[in-house]
Amino acid sequence: MKKIxxxxxxxxxxxxxxxxxxxxxxxxxxxxxxxxxxxxxxxLHLRGEFVESNLGAAEEPSxxxxxxxxxxQYVFVPQxxxxxxxxxxxxxxxxxxxxxMLSFLGTDYGLKVVxxxxxxxxxxxxxxGTFKIPCHEFCGAGHYAMRGQLxxxxxxxxxxxxxxxxxxxxx
Ligand code: CUA
Numbered sequence: 001m002k003k004i005x006x007x008x009x010x011x012x013x014x015x016x017x018x019x020x021x022x023x024x025x026x027x028x029x030x031x032x033x034x035x036x037x038x039x040x041x042x043x044l045h046l047r048g049e050f051v052e053s054n055l056g057a058a059e060e061p062s063x064x065x066x067x068x069x070x071x072x073q074y075v076f077v078p079q080x081x082x083x084x085x086x087x088x089x090x091x092x093x094x095x096x097x098x099x100x101m102l103s104f105l106g107t108d109y110g111l112k113v114v115x116x117x118x119x120x121x122x123x124x125x126x127x128x129g130t131f132k133i134p135c136h137e138f139c140g141a142g143h144y145a146m147r148g149q150l151x152x153x154x155x156x157x158x159x160x161x162x163x164x165x166x167x168x169x170x171x
Contacts, residue, residue: 041115056168059161072096074142080149080169084158101137125152
Protein backbone atom coordinates (compact mmCIF):
# COMPACT_ATOMS: atom_id res chain seq x y z
CA MET A 1 0.00 0.00 0.00
CA LYS A 2 2.86 2.33 0.89
CA LYS A 3 4.44 1.54 -2.46
CA ILE A 4 1.34 2.68 -4.37
CA UNK A 5 1.29 5.93 -2.42
CA UNK A 6 4.93 6.51 -3.23
CA UNK A 7 4.42 5.81 -6.94
CA UNK A 8 1.36 8.10 -7.00
CA UNK A 9 3.36 10.88 -5.36
CA UNK A 10 6.16 10.36 -7.87
CA UNK A 11 3.73 10.54 -10.82
CA UNK A 12 2.12 13.69 -9.44
CA UNK A 13 5.52 15.28 -8.92
CA UNK A 14 6.58 14.41 -12.47
CA UNK A 15 3.32 15.86 -13.86
CA UNK A 16 3.75 19.06 -11.85
CA UNK A 17 7.34 19.38 -13.06
CA UNK A 18 6.39 18.80 -16.70
CA UNK A 19 3.50 21.27 -16.66
CA UNK A 20 5.71 23.91 -15.05
CA UNK A 21 8.39 23.38 -17.67
CA UNK A 22 5.85 23.63 -20.48
CA UNK A 23 4.48 26.81 -19.02
CA UNK A 24 7.83 28.43 -18.28
CA UNK A 25 9.25 27.62 -21.69
CA UNK A 26 6.99 30.20 -23.30
CA UNK A 27 7.69 33.00 -20.85
CA UNK A 28 10.11 35.77 -21.69
CA UNK A 29 13.26 35.16 -19.66
CA UNK A 30 12.89 38.36 -17.66
CA UNK A 31 9.55 37.17 -16.36
CA UNK A 32 11.16 34.12 -14.77
CA UNK A 33 13.38 36.40 -12.68
CA UNK A 34 10.42 38.50 -11.60
CA UNK A 35 11.55 41.71 -13.30
CA UNK A 36 8.47 41.98 -15.47
CA UNK A 37 5.52 44.21 -14.66
CA UNK A 38 3.26 42.52 -17.19
CA UNK A 39 0.00 40.75 -16.47
CA UNK A 40 0.07 37.60 -14.36
CA UNK A 41 -1.36 34.82 -16.59
CA UNK A 42 -3.16 32.79 -13.87
CA UNK A 43 -4.69 35.96 -12.37
CA LEU A 44 -5.94 37.69 -15.54
CA HIS A 45 -9.59 37.28 -14.56
CA LEU A 46 -9.00 38.48 -11.00
CA ARG A 47 -7.37 41.88 -11.37
CA GLY A 48 -5.87 44.38 -13.75
CA GLU A 49 -6.48 45.41 -17.32
CA PHE A 50 -7.70 42.03 -18.56
CA VAL A 51 -10.59 41.35 -16.18
CA GLU A 52 -13.62 40.21 -18.18
CA SER A 53 -15.59 43.43 -17.73
CA ASN A 54 -12.75 45.36 -19.42
CA LEU A 55 -12.46 43.13 -22.52
CA GLY A 56 -13.74 44.06 -25.97
CA ALA A 57 -13.75 47.39 -27.78
CA ALA A 58 -13.42 50.65 -25.87
CA GLU A 59 -13.62 54.16 -27.31
CA GLU A 60 -10.93 56.65 -26.35
CA PRO A 61 -11.75 60.38 -25.97
CA SER A 62 -9.97 60.93 -29.31
CA UNK A 63 -12.41 58.59 -31.07
CA UNK A 64 -9.73 55.93 -31.52
CA UNK A 65 -10.66 52.39 -30.52
CA UNK A 66 -8.80 50.11 -28.11
CA UNK A 67 -9.55 46.39 -28.20
CA UNK A 68 -8.51 44.25 -25.23
CA UNK A 69 -8.47 40.48 -25.67
CA UNK A 70 -7.13 37.35 -24.04
CA UNK A 71 -5.81 34.45 -26.11
CA UNK A 72 -6.01 31.13 -24.31
CA GLN A 73 -6.10 27.44 -25.18
CA TYR A 74 -8.24 27.35 -27.40
CA VAL A 75 -10.30 30.49 -27.69
CA PHE A 76 -10.06 34.23 -27.91
CA VAL A 77 -11.96 36.20 -25.28
CA PRO A 78 -14.12 37.83 -26.46
CA GLN A 79 -14.60 35.38 -29.32
CA UNK A 80 -15.90 38.13 -31.61
CA UNK A 81 -15.03 41.83 -31.54
CA UNK A 82 -16.73 44.66 -33.39
CA UNK A 83 -14.93 47.82 -34.53
CA UNK A 84 -15.67 50.67 -36.95
CA UNK A 85 -14.02 50.92 -40.39
CA UNK A 86 -11.49 53.64 -41.12
CA UNK A 87 -10.59 54.27 -37.48
CA UNK A 88 -7.24 53.33 -35.87
CA UNK A 89 -7.81 50.28 -33.69
CA UNK A 90 -5.20 49.54 -31.04
CA UNK A 91 -5.15 45.91 -29.99
CA UNK A 92 -3.87 45.05 -26.53
CA UNK A 93 -3.72 41.29 -26.17
CA UNK A 94 -2.19 38.95 -23.64
CA UNK A 95 -2.13 35.19 -23.21
CA UNK A 96 -3.49 33.19 -20.30
CA UNK A 97 -1.20 30.23 -20.98
CA UNK A 98 1.16 29.68 -23.92
CA UNK A 99 2.29 31.56 -27.03
CA UNK A 100 -0.40 32.15 -29.64
CA MET A 101 -0.13 33.88 -32.98
CA LEU A 102 -3.10 35.43 -34.70
CA SER A 103 -3.82 36.99 -38.04
CA PHE A 104 -6.78 38.77 -39.53
CA LEU A 105 -7.57 36.67 -42.60
CA GLY A 106 -7.71 38.76 -45.75
CA THR A 107 -5.30 41.39 -44.39
CA ASP A 108 -1.56 41.60 -43.76
CA TYR A 109 -2.17 42.18 -40.07
CA GLY A 110 -0.92 39.72 -37.47
CA LEU A 111 0.18 39.55 -33.85
CA LYS A 112 2.17 37.29 -31.56
CA VAL A 113 0.78 36.92 -28.07
CA VAL A 114 2.98 35.86 -25.15
CA UNK A 115 1.98 35.07 -21.56
CA UNK A 116 3.22 37.64 -19.06
CA UNK A 117 3.36 40.46 -21.60
CA UNK A 118 0.97 42.70 -23.49
CA UNK A 119 1.21 42.82 -27.27
CA UNK A 120 0.11 46.19 -28.61
CA UNK A 121 -0.38 47.04 -32.29
CA UNK A 122 -2.53 49.59 -34.08
CA UNK A 123 -4.28 48.67 -37.32
CA UNK A 124 -6.82 50.51 -39.43
CA UNK A 125 -9.37 48.43 -41.33
CA UNK A 126 -10.30 50.55 -44.31
CA UNK A 127 -13.42 48.66 -45.37
CA UNK A 128 -16.23 46.89 -43.52
CA GLY A 129 -16.11 43.12 -43.48
CA THR A 130 -15.88 39.97 -41.41
CA PHE A 131 -12.37 38.80 -40.67
CA LYS A 132 -11.64 35.40 -39.19
CA ILE A 133 -8.84 35.37 -36.62
CA PRO A 134 -7.10 31.99 -36.70
CA CYS A 135 -4.25 31.02 -34.37
CA HIS A 136 -1.01 30.35 -36.25
CA GLU A 137 1.22 29.07 -33.43
CA PHE A 138 0.80 25.42 -32.48
CA CYS A 139 -0.56 25.75 -28.95
CA GLY A 140 -1.88 22.28 -28.16
CA ALA A 141 -4.57 19.77 -29.06
CA GLY A 142 -7.21 22.39 -29.90
CA HIS A 143 -4.93 24.66 -31.92
CA TYR A 144 -6.61 24.06 -35.28
CA ALA A 145 -10.01 25.00 -33.87
CA MET A 146 -8.75 28.20 -32.26
CA ARG A 147 -10.24 31.11 -34.14
CA GLY A 148 -11.94 34.35 -33.29
CA GLN A 149 -13.69 36.91 -35.43
CA LEU A 150 -13.47 40.62 -36.09
CA UNK A 151 -16.52 42.41 -37.46
CA UNK A 152 -15.65 45.72 -39.10
CA UNK A 153 -18.79 47.80 -39.59
CA UNK A 154 -19.32 51.14 -41.35
CA UNK A 155 -18.41 53.97 -39.06
CA UNK A 156 -21.97 55.33 -38.90
CA UNK A 157 -23.24 51.91 -37.78
CA UNK A 158 -20.92 51.91 -34.80
CA UNK A 159 -22.85 53.81 -32.15
CA UNK A 160 -20.77 56.15 -29.98
CA UNK A 161 -19.62 54.50 -26.79
CA UNK A 162 -19.81 55.87 -23.28
CA UNK A 163 -16.64 56.16 -21.20
CA UNK A 164 -16.21 52.81 -19.48
CA UNK A 165 -18.46 51.00 -21.96
CA UNK A 166 -17.05 47.85 -23.57
CA UNK A 167 -18.42 46.29 -26.74
CA UNK A 168 -18.24 42.95 -28.52
CA UNK A 169 -20.41 41.32 -31.19
CA UNK A 170 -23.09 40.27 -28.73
CA UNK A 171 -23.62 43.63 -27.09
CU1 CUA B 1 -3.52 29.23 -30.11
CU2 CUA B 1 -2.71 27.81 -31.72
